[in-house]
Amino acid sequence: MATNPMAQFEVYRIGPEIKLGSIDISFTNSSLFMIISSLAILLIFNLGSKKNSLLPSKIQLLAELSYSFVSKMISDTAGSKAKPYFSFIFSLFMFVLFCNMFGMMPYSFTVTSHIIVTFVLAFFVFAGVTVIGFMKHGLGYLKLFVPSGVPTFLLPLIIIIEVISYLSRPISLSVRLFANMLAGHTMMKVFGGFVISLGIVGGWLPLSFSVALTGLEFLVAFLQAYVFAILTCIYLNDALNLHH
Amino acid sequence: MSKDSLKTRLEIVKSRILKKELYKDKDQPSPIGAAFKLSTELVAAVAIGTIIGFILDKTFGTTPWLIIIFFFLGVAAGIVNVFRSAKNMQK
Amino acid sequence: MELEAAKMIGAGIAVLSLAGAGIAIGNIFSSYLTGAMRNPSAAQKQFPNLLLGFALAEATGLFGLVVALIILFAF
Numbered sequence A: 001m002a003t004n005p006m007a008q009f010e011v012y013r014i015g016p017e018i019k020l021g022s023i024d025i026s027f028t029n030s031s032l033f034m035i036i037s038s039l040a041i042l043l044i045f046n047l048g049s050k051k052n053s054l055l056p057s058k059i060q061l062l063a064e065l066s067y068s069f070v071s072k073m074i075s076d077t078a079g080s081k082a083k084p085y086f087s088f089i090f091s092l093f094m095f096v097l098f099c100n101m102f103g104m105m106p107y108s109f110t111v112t113s114h115i116i117v118t119f120v121l122a123f124f125v126f127a128g129v130t131v132i133g134f135m136k137h138g139l140g141y142l143k144l145f146v147p148s149g150v151p152t153f154l155l156p157l158i159i160i161i162e163v164i165s166y167l168s169r170p171i172s173l174s175v176r177l178f179a180n181m182l183a184g185h186t187m188m189k190v191f192g193g194f195v196i197s198l199g200i201v202g203g204w205l206p207l208s209f210s211v212a213l214t215g216l217e218f219l220v221a222f223l224q225a226y227v228f229a230i231l232t233c234i235y236l237n238d239a240l241n242l243h244h
Numbered sequence B: 001m002s003k004d005s006l007k008t009r010l011e012i013v014k015s016r017i018l019k020k021e022l023y024k025d026k027d028q029p030s031p032i033g034a035a036f037k038l039s040t041e042l043v044a045a046v047a048i049g050t051i052i053g054f055i056l057d058k059t060f061g062t063t064p065w066l067i068i069i070f071f072f073l074g075v076a077a078g079i080v081n082v083f084r085s086a087k088n089m090q091k
Numbered sequence C: 001m002e003l004e005a006a007k008m009i010g011a012g013i014a015v016l017s018l019a020g021a022g023i024a025i026g027n028i029f030s031s032y033l034t035g036a037m038r039n040p041s042a043a044q045k046q047f048p049n050l051l052l053g054f055a056l057a058e059a060t061g062l063f064g065l066v067v068a069l070i071i072l073f074a075f
Helices: A005-009 A029-048 A058-078 A080-102 A115-145 A152-167 A169-202 A204-240 B002-018 B031-060 B065-090 C003-014 C017-038 C040-074
Strands: none
Touching: A005 A169, A029 A058, A029 A080, A058 A080, A058 A204, A080 A115, A080 A204, A115 A152, A115 A169, A115 A204, A115 B065, A152 A169, A169 A204, A169 C040, A204 C040, B031 B065, C003 C040, C017 C040
C-alpha cells in the first residue's frame, strides 16, 4: 500500500480528451483546483461587499481586512505611484494564497506545486514590471543597472552583475514558491508513511511530528503568498521610482 | 441672464435625478465589464502572438524558436494594451 | 560507477546547501530578537521585514533541494 510520496503531484485528465492539433488541452485536476480557488475568492469577496454597514459582519470584516492588508503592503513598499496596480497585486496575492491553502486540505491537489504554474505567474510579473518601466521612463530605464557612486573602472563588471541579477528575478520568484510547496507536501507524505510503517508501537513519534509539520505548512502557505506579493511590489517600486 | 440659465440647468439636473438618468450620458461601464475587457486584452494578445509564431514555425520549419519569440512579443504587446486601456478607463 | 549510484551521491551532496539556509535563518531571527529586546516599541514595525528575510533565506536553501530533486527524477 506504500505509494510513492511524489504520486500526489500527478496531473491527470478529468472528462473527455480535448486536443488542439497535437496539443492536449483537456480538463485536468490542476484546472479543477484553479477554478475552485477562483470561485472561492469570488464568493468570499462578493458576499463580503454586499452590504456595507459600519459595524461589519464576519465576512465583510474578512474582505475589508485583506483589502487593507494589501493596500498597506503596496503603499509601504512602492509608494503612492503604485496605487493603480492595486487590483493586479491583490488578485495575484489572493490567487496564490487560496491555491496554497486549498492544497492543505486532504485529498486535494496543490496548484502551485508545479513549476510551470509558478513560472508563468513569475514571468508575467517580470515582463509586466519591465514593460511598465520602459513605458514610464523610455530608455532611461536602463539606468537601473548603473548604481550611483561607482568608480568608472569597476563599471562594466558591476553592470554585468546587475543585469544577471535582474534576469534571475523571475527564476528565483518562481522556484521559491514551487520549492516550498513541493518540499512541504513531500515531507508530509513521507512522515505519514512512517506513521503507518512503524505501526502502533512506534507510530506516535512521527504522528506528533506530522501534527507540528501541518501547522508549519499553514504558516508557510500564507508566508509564501505574502513574499510573492511583496517582492512584486518591490520590483514595481524599482520600475516606477527609478533610484535604486 | 446667467441666473436664468443656471436655473434652467438646475431644473434639468433635478428632473434627471428624479428619473434616475444622471449617469446615462457619462456611459460608465460596469466593473465586471471593465475587468473582462482588461483580461481579454492580455489573454488575446498572448494567444495571437503564440498562434502567429506557431504558424510561422510550420511554414519556415525552424524549431520552437519562433514560437518563443512571438510569445514574448505577445506578452509585451498585451501588457502595453492593458496599460493603455486602463489609463483610458481612469480618465 | 553506474548512473543510479551517481544520482544518489549527487542528490545527497546537493542538499548540503540547506545547512547554509539553517545558519542564515538562525542569524536573521537572532538579530531580530536582539533588536527587539533593546527597543521593543520599534520591533512591531520591523516584523514584515523579518518575514521577508526568513522567506528569502529559506528560498536560497531550497534551491539546493530543487537541484537534488532534478538530479534524482529528471536524469
